[in-house]
Amino acid sequence: MDFSITEDQTMLQDSVSRFIQNDYDFDMRQKNAATSQGFSTELWQSFAELGWTAVPFAEADGGLDGGATELMLMMEQFGKGLVIEPYLPCIVMAGGVLKRLASDAQKQTWLGEIIEGSKLAALAFVEPQSRFDLHDVKLTASKDGDGYVLNGAKTVVLNGASADTLVVSARSSGDRKDEDGISLFVLAADSDGISRKGYPTVDARQAAEITFDSVRVSADQLLGDAGDGLATLHAVINEAIIAICAEAVGIMQTLNYKTLEYTKSRVQFGAPIASFQALQHRMVDMFVIYEQTRSLLLHAVMMQDQEDVVAADAAVRALKIQVGTEGRKLGEEAVQLHGGMGVTWELDVAHYFKRLTMIDTLFGNADFHLEHYPLG
Amino acid sequence: MDFSITEDQTMLQDSVSRFIQNDYDFDMRQKNAATSQGFSTELWQSFAELGWTAVPFAEADGGLDGGATELMLMMEQFGKGLVIEPYLPCIVMAGGVLKRLASDAQKQTWLGEIIEGSKLAALAFVEPQSRFDLHDVKLTASKDGDGYVLNGAKTVVLNGASADTLVVSARSSGDRKDEDGISLFVLAADSDGISRKGYPTVDARQAAEITFDSVRVSADQLLGDAGDGLATLHAVINEAIIAICAEAVGIMQTLNYKTLEYTKSRVQFGAPIASFQALQHRMVDMFVIYEQTRSLLLHAVMMQDQEDVVAADAAVRALKIQVGTEGRKLGEEAVQLHGGMGVTWELDVAHYFKRLTMIDTLFGNADFHLEHYPLG
C-alpha cells in the first residue's frame, strides 16, 4: 500500500505544472479558443516537444511507457489550466485505440505522426441515437472485396474538425445494439465520402458532425479483429473517464481556491463574506467534496493495475458518479458564492464551471454509470 | 379557489386544540404509553364524549359527516400532542372500511359501538411477506357452507391487541398477488382460532401479530362483494395516509418551534447557538420544509373531492413522498440542533422525532410511493 509517486512521475508533474503556471495564462487561452481552430497549434507543438504526447505509449512505439498514474498527474494540471488543446481526443482516445489494437505496420503508418505532434486524430464513436451506449452502432461497414465501405453518421466527435486521422467504430455484423459485430477502423479524415461540420462546444472544446457516404477503407485499416471492437472501445473510454475526472479534480481544487480568495476579499454589509458562518460551512463542504473525489480518483487509478477487472470498472464508474454529482454541486456552489461575477464571461470561474459541468455529460453522466454500476 | 375553513370546522379544530393543550400533557402521555394497554381508556371515552370518534361517519350512521378537511384538522392537533390513543387504526382504518362497505345491518352490529367508543377496532391487512403491497394477500378465506374459514397470519396490526373488532383482508380466490379475489371480513377479536401477540411500537403505538387458525365467519360478516375488497382497502389507506401526514405536519410545526426555542436559550462559546448563521439557515430550511409540506397536505385534502381520481391518488403519494423525505430530514435536523439532549428519552423532542420517522414507513415509504407515482 503506497500512495507516493516516483521521481520520474514527480518530474512529469512539475514540468506540466510549471508550463501551465508560466506559459498558459487565461487570456491567451480565451484568444486561442476564439480562433476558428479553437486552440493553438504552436502550443500543441510544445506539448510534443516536451514529450507529453508520447507519455501513454509504449517505448517500442516511441512512447514513454506512462500509465494511469502519469495520465492522472498530467490531466489534473490540464484541469487547473483549463487546457483546450486536444490531448484527450487525440492522445487518450484515438491514440488509446491505436496503441491497443494497431499492428506494428499500422502503428508506423498512423501512430508515429500523432506522437510526434505532426498530425491530429479523433475517435468517432457517438451516434445520433446512441446517447451513452458504446454498443449502439448503426454506422455500417460492409465487406467490399478485401476492404470495407462505411456508411452512416457520427455526432459530437471531439476534435473531429481538426483531426487528420479518424478512428471510427462501425457495425460489420449483427443488429444495432449487439455487443458483437463492432469493428474499429483508422482512416484519413479527408478520405472520399467523408464530410465534416465543425463547431465549438459550450466548454470551449471543438467537435464535429461527421457523415460517411460510401467511404472505402482497405483491410489494413481494420484495427484488431473484425467485430471485436467493443471491449477495446470500453477500455479506452474508461481510461478517458479517468483522464477527465483527473481534470475535474484539478478544476475543483482551483474553484475552491478561487472561491476562498474571493469570499475573503469580497466585502458586504461591512464584513468579508468569508466571515459568515453559513458560507464557511458551505466552503467546508466544497473542500470535503474535493478530498473525497481525489480519493476516488486515486482509487480508480490504483485499481487499473489490479487483476479484478469488474472492481476496476466499478472504480471508474464510482469516480464518474462522484464527479457528476458532488463535483457538479461544488461547481454550482463556486458560482453562487461568487455572486453576479460568477456568471460573467469575463471571469475564469465561469469557464471552470462550464467544463466541470460538461465532464458529467462526457462518456455517460452520473445516472448512466449508477445504472451500470456492478453492485455485486 | 378557497383555503378558508367553515365555522364548524374551526370549532372542531379549537376543541381538539384546547384539549391537547390543557388535558394532554407529555408526562401523562408517557405514563399511559408505559401501561400494558399502551394508552388511556378514560381519554378514549373523552374523545367519544367530545364527538371526535363520530366525525368521519355519515349522520345516518350516528356520525358527523366529516370529510378529509375535518380529518386533517384533528390529526394535525393529535400530532402536536403526540396522541397515542388509537384514532387512526380504530376510526380511520377499521371504521373507514366499515363506513364504505358495511350494510345497514352490519353497521348496526359493528359500527355503532365503535362510534360510541364502547368498542375498539383494528384493520388487519399487512402480512409477513407483503411489505407495502395491499394486494399481496396470502391469508385464505375458503368457502364453507354459506360462510368462510380464515387461515393465515397478519403482522404489525395497529391496535391489534386492544381491538374488540377486527376487519381483515383475505384471499377468497386467485393467486397471492392478484388484484381480484381479495375479500374483507369483520369479526370479533376473540373468535375461536384467533391468537394475538401484542407489543408496543418504537413510536409508542401498539401493534400485534395475529394468526388465524380455521376461524369461521358467517356470510353476513363479509363486507361488500366477495373478491372486490382491494379498491376499498386502497381508498381507506389513502385516507389514512392523509391522516398521518396531517399528524406529521403538526409534529413538524412543533419540532420547529421547540428547536427555535432551544437554540435561542442554549448558550455555547458565550452566545446563544441560534445566533450562529449556519444554524439559522438550517432552521430556515426546516421552516421551508414545513410550509411546503403543509401546502402538499392542503393539496391532497382539496383533491379528494375533485373528480380526477388519478390526480387525487397522485396528490396523496406526493404528500407521502414529501413527508418521507423532507419531513424526515426536518426531524433529523431538530434532533441534531438539540445536541445530546435530543437523543434522550427524557426530552419530548426525541419522541416527536421517532413518530415522524415511523410515519415514513407506515403505509409505504417514500421510495414505494415514488415508484407508484402516476407520472402520466
Next chain:
Amino acid sequence: MDLSFSDEELAFRDDIRTFFQEKYPQELREKLSKGIRLTREDHVNWQKILNDAGYMAVNWPVEYGGTGWSPIQKYIFATEMAEANAPDAVPFGVNMVGPVIYTFGNEEQKQRFLPDILASNVWWCQGYSEPGAGSDLASLKTSADRDGDHYVLNGTKTWTTLGQHADWIFVLARTNADVARRQEGISFILCDMNTPGITVRPIITIEGGHEVNEVHFENVRVPVDNLVGEEGKGWTYGKVLLQHERTNIAGVARSKYRLARLKEMAASSIHGADPLIAQASFRAKLVETEVALKALEFTDLRTLAAVATGKAPGPESSILKIKGTEMQQQLDTLYVEAAGYYAMPYVPDQFSLDATDDDVVVDSTEPTTALRYFNYRKASIYGGSNEIQKNIIAKHVLGL
C-alpha cells in the same frame, strides 16, 4: 376549502385562453419554440397587442390603465400565458418604474410617462445595482449633485438588462452623502438615455449572450423635474419597486409548462433500450420535481389567498423566491441531462434571428439546454440572493 374555480373565474379563463389563441402571433410562437432570441421589435409588437386588449398593466390600478384584477385572475392570466408559451412584458417599465411613478410621482410625471409605458412607446431600463454593491444595495455610490435646476449624475450602474434597447433609465443616486444611515440621502431620478455623458457597455454572461450592461454616467445633467417624489426618499421608493419585481416571483406557471415539455422530451429521447422517462434515476428526478413544483404551486396559492384577503405578502414571499429559482434551476439541470451529448454543441448562430439552414449544425433545440442552465445560475443570485432571502426569513419570520 375548495379547489375549484368559480363560474366567473372559469369564464375569465376562457376569455384569456381565447385571447392567446387568437392574438398571440404565430411567428413569435415559433421563434420561442425553436429557442430563437426575440428582437426589440418582437417585444414591442407583442406588448402593443397586450395593451390593445387591456392586458399590459396586470398589476396597475384601473385609473392608470391597469386591469384591477384579483390575485386569482392574475394567477389565471399567468397560467394561460405560460401555457401559450407567450413572453412576459419586459418588466422595467410596467412592473418597476410605472408603479413608482403612479404611487409617488406628481400629476405631470404621471401624464408624461405612464401612457408611453402602457403603449410601449418608451423602453425603460433599471439603474439601481452597482458594481461591488451586490446584495448590499444601500451601499450605492452614484452621485446626483444639485446644480441650478439640474442634477449632475456621476457613477456606474450594472446588471442593466436590455439596456442596449432602452430610451429611458430610472436611477437611484445619492443627492446627499452626509447622512447617518446609508439608506438616507438616496433619490429616485428618471433619465433620458440620450442625455450626453451616458455610455452603455455590454456585459457578456457565462453562456456568451449579451443581455445585461454596465451604464456609465459622466456629468450627466438631468432636469430636477425628473426627480420622483421627495429628494432623499429614493430608498423607500426602491423597496416598493423591488416588491413589484417580485410579482409572480415563484414562476410556477412557467415551470409547469417546462416540466410538461421535459416529460415529452424524455419520452422521445432514447436511453439505452428505453425512452429516458422509463429510466429509473431520471424518472425519480421527474417525480421529485413534480412533487416539489406542486408544493411550490400551493405555497404560491396560499400566499395569493392571503393577499386576496388583504394581507400583504410578508417575508414569507422569500420562500417563493428561494423555491421558485431552485425549481427553475432544477428543471434546467434535467434538460441538460435529457439532452445527453447534444447539450455540448455551442451553436448560437443556429438560434440567431437571421439563421439560415447552413447555420443549422445540430437539428435540435437541445444545444440551448446547457446555455440556459449556465445563464440561469443567476436566478439564485439576482433579486436578492437566496442567501439574503434566508437571512430575511431568519430575522423576520423566525425572529432570529
Next chain:
Amino acid sequence: MDLSFSDEELAFRDDIRTFFQEKYPQELREKLSKGIRLTREDHVNWQKILNDAGYMAVNWPVEYGGTGWSPIQKYIFATEMAEANAPDAVPFGVNMVGPVIYTFGNEEQKQRFLPDILASNVWWCQGYSEPGAGSDLASLKTSADRDGDHYVLNGTKTWTTLGQHADWIFVLARTNADVARRQEGISFILCDMNTPGITVRPIITIEGGHEVNEVHFENVRVPVDNLVGEEGKGWTYGKVLLQHERTNIAGVARSKYRLARLKEMAASSIHGADPLIAQASFRAKLVETEVALKALEFTDLRTLAAVATGKAPGPESSILKIKGTEMQQQLDTLYVEAAGYYAMPYVPDQFSLDATDDDVVVDSTEPTTALRYFNYRKASIYGGSNEIQKNIIAKHVLGL
C-alpha cells in the same frame, strides 16, 4: 502508487484472520448476530482473550505492553475484526486514560494502573463532559479543591458510557477557578468509583436503552497521588485523550461489514415482485452508499499513509469524523428502509440477555434497525459535533 499489500502485510493479515477464526467465542458471535446486548462479563472475557494474544492495546508503545504496530497493520487488524463482527475493546481504559497515564503519569501510576487496563481487571469510565457544557468542553464546572493531601471533588459529569460497570473514573476538574483562560486551572484526576459521595444515575436514551449515565460528585475525597501530571495541565492532557478517541474514527471497516450485510438483507427482503436490491430507488441508494464508503476508505488510507510517513493526523481528520458518522447514519437509515414494517415493533426483551422463546414476538433482527437508527443520531453529536468539526476545518484548513 500501489494498492497491494506487501508479503509481510499479507502474512500479518493471515495471522490476524486465524486469530479471530480460532479465538473469537462462538457464543459472542451469535449474540451479536442476533442483536443481543453484551454483559460486562462478555466484554471482560473477550478483552482478556485479546490481551492473551497481545492485541489489547493496539495503539500503545511496546514498552507498556502495546503492539507497536504500523498504521497499515492497525488498519488490517480493524478490518479483520470487523469482518469477524467482533466487538472493540471498551475504549475508556485502553484508548483514553491509558495513553494519558503512560504519557503524563509518574512511574508509580504507570505501575499501578496500566497492567490492570491491559488485563481488563479494572473497568474505566470517562468524566469530562458536563451537563450544559456540550461542545464547549472548556466551560466545565466540576471543582477539585485541595484539602491537605486530598482533592475534594464536587460537580456532575454526564454522557458517561457504561459508567454503571465502572471501577474507576478519570475526571477533568477545576483545581483553580481564578484563571485568565477557561482552559487553564483544569486538572486530570483519577478516582475510585467506590469513594463515598459518588452517585451514578442512568440516562435513558432515545431508543429506550441504558448505556450512558450522569455521575454526581459530592465532597468526594481523592488522594493527591491520583493527580496525573501537573496541576492545571488537565486541558492539554484531555486533548491528547480526545486525539486517541479519534483512532479509527472513520469506522470504515465496520461500515463495509454493515453494507455487505445490508446487501444480503436487501437481496432476500421482498419488495413487490422483486427482491429489494432490484428495486431502482433502493439500489441507487446502495450504489451511492458504496461510492461514498469507497471515498471515505481512501481518504482514511491517505491519512494513514501520511501518519506512516510521520505526519500527525491534522485537522483533516475532522473530515473522517464528519464523513464516518454520516456513513454510519446513512447505513442505519437504509437498514430501517429495508426492514419495512418490521422496523416498528419495540421488543427489547427479545434481544435481552435472558430472552426465552416466549419473548420472541417477531422472529427477525429487523426490529433492532430503528432502535439503532435512533440511538446513532448521537454519532453526529458526540466527539465534537459535526458542526464543530466544520468550524475546525474552516479555521485550521481553510484559514477562515
